[in-house]
Amino acid sequence: MSSSDDSVTPEGAGADDAAVTSGPVQAYADLGLDLSRLIGDKAGRSVFKGLEIQTAGEMLHQFPRRYIARGDLTDLNLLEIGEDVTILARVVALNTRYMQTRKGTISDVVITDNSGRPSDLVISFFNGFKAKTELKPGVLAMFSGKVGSYNGHKVLTNPDYQLLPDDELAELEVEVHVSKPVPVYPATAKFPSWRTQHVIDALLPVLDLAKVPDPIPAAIAKRERLMPLAEAYEQIHQPDSMEAWPRARKRFRFQEALALQTSLAQKRFEATHLDATGRAPVQGALLDAFDAQLPYTLTEGQQEIGELISSEVAAGHPMHRLLQGEVGSGKTVVALRAMLQVIDAGGQAAFLAPTEVLAAQHLHSITALLGDLGAGTLIGGPHATQVTLLTGSMPVAAKKKALLAAASGEAGIVIGTHALLSDHVQFADLGLIVVDEQHRFGVEQRDSLRAKALKPPHLLVMTATPIPRTVAMTVFGDLEVSELTQLPAGRAPxxxxxxxxxxxxxxxxxxxxxxxxxxxxxxxxxxxxxxxxxxxxxxxxxxxxxxxxxxxxxxxxxxxxxxxxxxxxxxxxxxxxxxxxxxxxxxxxxxxxxxxxxxxxxxxxxxxxxxxxxxxxxxxxxxxxxxxxxxxxxxxxxxxxxxxxxxxxxxxxxxxxxxxxxxxxxxxxxxxxxxxxxxxxxxxxxxxxxxxSDGFLLARQDLELRREGDILGARQSGGASGLRMLSVLRDEDLIQRARQDATDIVDADPGLKYHPALKLEIDMYVTEKNEAFLERG
Structure with a gap:
């Protein structure tokens, strides 16, 4: 869904946008303060040690994962072994016994949920004198720990816990808090959820949230019906009701999506405005000769994507494309045809593989596909080229020969591992980089290979690990995405x-x-x-x-x-x-x-x-x-x-x-x-x-079964992560809208001159901890 023009251009800015798109916008300086200055040295050190959070802004954006309504006890049957949990439950019984093999006692706590039945989850405390005293039958408490397994039972061993008020007198004393939902924050072994809540409760009164500039243009916020920013901060951490926090969470999900997608849109914009050497097809040359000798017909997908890549390689700005497809879907042939087009136009292609085994396999596959066309001009004729391998373990003489072939331009295709990134490797005219299994390489490695070209080269990234489209759009957001979904003839199930x-x-x-x-x-x-x-x-x-x-x-x-x-x-x-x-x-x-x-x-x-x-x-x-x-x-x-x-x-x-x-x-x-x-x-x-056997369906199921952090590179609990609030599956539509908004904004205002609050948000969002996440593509 496209954003309206008045949200992205200075000329069309409406009255609602005036505060966002004109005049200087100052960051709220207090968000950059060390937590110790606002909540005390001891508390600040504790937060940093437990969560690796240092500033007020980082703490403010440590959002709850979920909320528990008072009286809404955790369904204990839904707990999974190995899961870090924070549960709300009522104590049914506590039994203490002496250990047989060593000194001390074990206190086993029996709890229940709303079903009223005792749970098969056993909570055990070793030498838990405090627990023995406090966890009396009938007590309501929150427990935080990792679910384990022992003798067929789910167990929580020595969990952190916090008693909660649950009687009439307590309700009168804490009337305001009793009716509010209980936020459950990301927790670590040293920092349970309620400790984060205590820090947040101390932090909010000393911050003037009205001073935080809103990064979302007013027209977009109005279209999305978003809660005002200051109110959203309050309701995300201290919701008045179970109806309030979902609206606050929606605001921050969209805000995060817009910041992320705008950052990626800026990268795409910069790439499309770089000056590259267009490598137009040459009739009757090597690519045509290769197509003529192919023993099979390309699939419809290979032809369609091949034509798209051909047009992008011929353009005067660098191609940045992700090609994903099943194992055996024919990605190598598509990449090879692009490489041959570049060679026909006088350039060279570098093929970067993550391991020597894979580099050697690609050498074998590509030379087999080329036949005599890959044997050099003396054997293969005037349109043939040379394919060279360069790896770290090659003998010195062979390595020198490969280096010379790359530097002189004799080798049209240079296949290699990380050895290609060495300062000793030079190319006569590097026109195309093909990266296989991109997730095995860092941004710095990719860029060091780009630097070996006279002008920014075209980039084709390939992966055989299917990625759901929204994930690809988020993780590889600076790349255009193509998918090969057909398998060539002859592939058995x-x-x-x-x-x-x-x-x-x-x-x-x-x-x-x-x-x-x-x-x-x-x-x-x-x-x-x-x-x-x-x-x-x-x-x-x-x-x-x-x-x-x-x-x-x-x-x-x-x-x-x-x-x-x-x-x-x-x-x-x-x-x-x-x-x-x-x-x-x-x-x-x-x-x-x-x-x-x-x-x-x-x-x-x-x-x-x-x-x-x-x-x-x-x-x-x-x-x-x-x-x-x-x-x-x-x-x-x-x-x-x-x-x-x-x-x-x-x-x-x-x-x-x-x-x-x-x-x-x-x-x-x-x-x-x-x-x-x-x-x-x-x-x-x-x-x-x-x-x-549908890899794209499996990738989606993988994302549903696992924590998204496993796939996206985010941390599973505590601290800052690659994604704070977004779920790339649940929020597909929202991400799509934010991506279109971001594209419209950047097309009209590439440097975000008229969107300074959004620029501030991106500067805060793109920290060292998630820089690699944003630039993984």
Whole structure:
């Protein structure tokens, strides 16, 4: 929805906009003050230690996550294991007993919610003398802590708690507060919700909120029916009723969306006004020769997006486009055609990959697609080009040769890893940068490669991890987004099954029998583990391509397989590690005689390259690996993937991993092996992956099941985060409107000269803590 003209142009500013769009606007200086000056040194230090918040403005924008109406007790059945919670409940009973193995006591508190039934949630205090005294039956209290699990029960161990007034005398004494909703703030282990509330209650009376300039133009605020800013601050923190805070929250959601989208719109505006070298198509040159020899027809999506990219590359300002699509959707061909257009126009293309394995894979794929056209002019004819690889582990002589080819212009396409960012790398005329899996790179890395061009180069970012459109619009807001949703002909569907060993422990041998069937049929198998494993008793249990192991690994597979359930159950068992699984599988009778090898991030580059090359040549039957194979490893003969402890991976990662099989026209199968009991929250992810192969649908479900901070890079609790109030799924329509408003504002007023309050808001919003979030694209 577009904003009206009078909100974005000085000439058309209406009377309501006069205060916003004309005259100097001063920031409210008190928001920049150290909290200690307003609430005292001790309290200020406590807030900084607990929440990493230092200024009054940061504290003012520490908004509640939710609100509890007085008498509206928390539904205890909805609590999930592993969740940080603040609950309102009534004490039913308290039982104290002596510990058997050490000195001291344990006090178990039984609580209830509105159902009136005792909850299966057990609250325990070790040596909780204060709790024993205060938490009498009938008492109303708020408890804050992390939900754990013990003997089949949900538990809160040593939670913070606060007693709440609940009798007639207390109601008379605190009549004003009793009727108001209770705000629940983001909490940390050292700073529960009510401590934040106490700080806010002390802070609000010393701030003159009327002095905070409103960043939203009056016409837009009127259209959105937004609560006035000063009132919104009061009602978000100290709402008069359960009807008041939603209106305050709506105001800050839109305010945040407008600030974020305006910042991104400014980046897009700057990019479109940079002077770039247009690389128009050249008839009868390399691109036409490539199209003529393609053994298949491009999909409709590839053709449509290819034409769009071609027109943008030919323009006189740099292209900034995100191309996302499923694994195998044909992104590489689209990128290659753009690179060939640039080469035809006299430029070069740099292809940046996150790992050496992936860079080598792209070299193989691109040279295979080009054939003789990628062999240089002597063999490939007048329109051929040279494709060069540059990685950090290359021999010195090979590296010097690649550097010379890039600097002289002999190499039209230079594929590499972070080595491309080195000061020693130069290009004759860099016209296009292709970045694969952008989330693996920082903004500084991308910009250092841009700096190697004579003029700002065109930029094409690719990702095989599907991103919901609103997320892409928010996280990659300075890029235009294109999606490839069709799969090329010949891609077989991937069937995904869950192997729940908690319910069916006897299924584990069947997993390896199924593996042997694929090998006997002439195919190959991946076995994926969440970590590398212990090496000689050392402590190296993590790597850049494996999850961090939080469990102690003690001879886990001596008497049981890596998929079997343990007596401790659930999360307490060790995760499957590559080193241990490799040895275990070599002893499994069903796999006797098969060639089993491993791949992980602690191997040196030459060893990794050699292992992947051997697997690609069919010299390895079963490859036991970490997620190093998640992106880019392309072995057409691989038809089965077994993911051990699949519940340790996220939805998008599972979808990305299974995309490695079924790429050669053969049916692909993925087995998600888990020890978690049915109904465990983490099983929901596995159910989602098994139910659909639509990566964009899964990305949306992933966002719904997980905290958005996991995807957007925001912190999960406490402190400042990438998004304060916005939910990229719930607020889709609002974000769309704010994006259009931001575009209109920036088109008419790029430097925000006539929107100084909005500029102030952006300056405050774009802090060091979320700068990387805003510039991730």
């Amino acid at each position: 991937i069937v995904t099954h869950i192997s729940p060993l908690a319910e069916h422990p006897g299924w584990e041998p069947r997993v390896w029998a199924r593996t042997r069937e694929e090998v006997d049929a002439g195919h190959q198998v991946y076995v994926v583990c969440p970590k590398i494993g212990d090496e000689g008793g050392g402590s190296k249990n993590s790597s850049s391509d494996a999850l961090i192991d939080l469990d102690e690994l003690i001879d886990p597979y001596e008497n049981r397989g890596p998929g079997s359930a343990s007596s401790s159950g659930g999360e307490s068992r060790p995760m499957a590690g590559v080193l241990d699984v490799l040895q275990y599988l070599r002893r499994v009778p069903a796999l006797d005689g098969t060639r089993i090898e491993m791949l992980h991030g602690r191997m040196d580059s030459a060893e990794k390259q050699g292992t992947m090359a051997a697997f690609a040549r069919g010299e390895i039957d079963v490859l036991v690996s970490t997620t190093v194979i998640e992106v880019g490893v392309d072995v057409h003969n691989a038809t089965l993937m077994v993911i051990l402890d699949a519940d340790r991976f996220g939805i998008s990662q599972l979808h990305q991993l299974r995309g490695r099989v079924g790429r050669g026209g053969h049916d692909g199968t993925c087995l998600l092996v888990t020890n978690l009991e049915k109904g465990h929250p983490s099983r929901k992810r596995l159910d989602a992956v098994a139910a659909t």
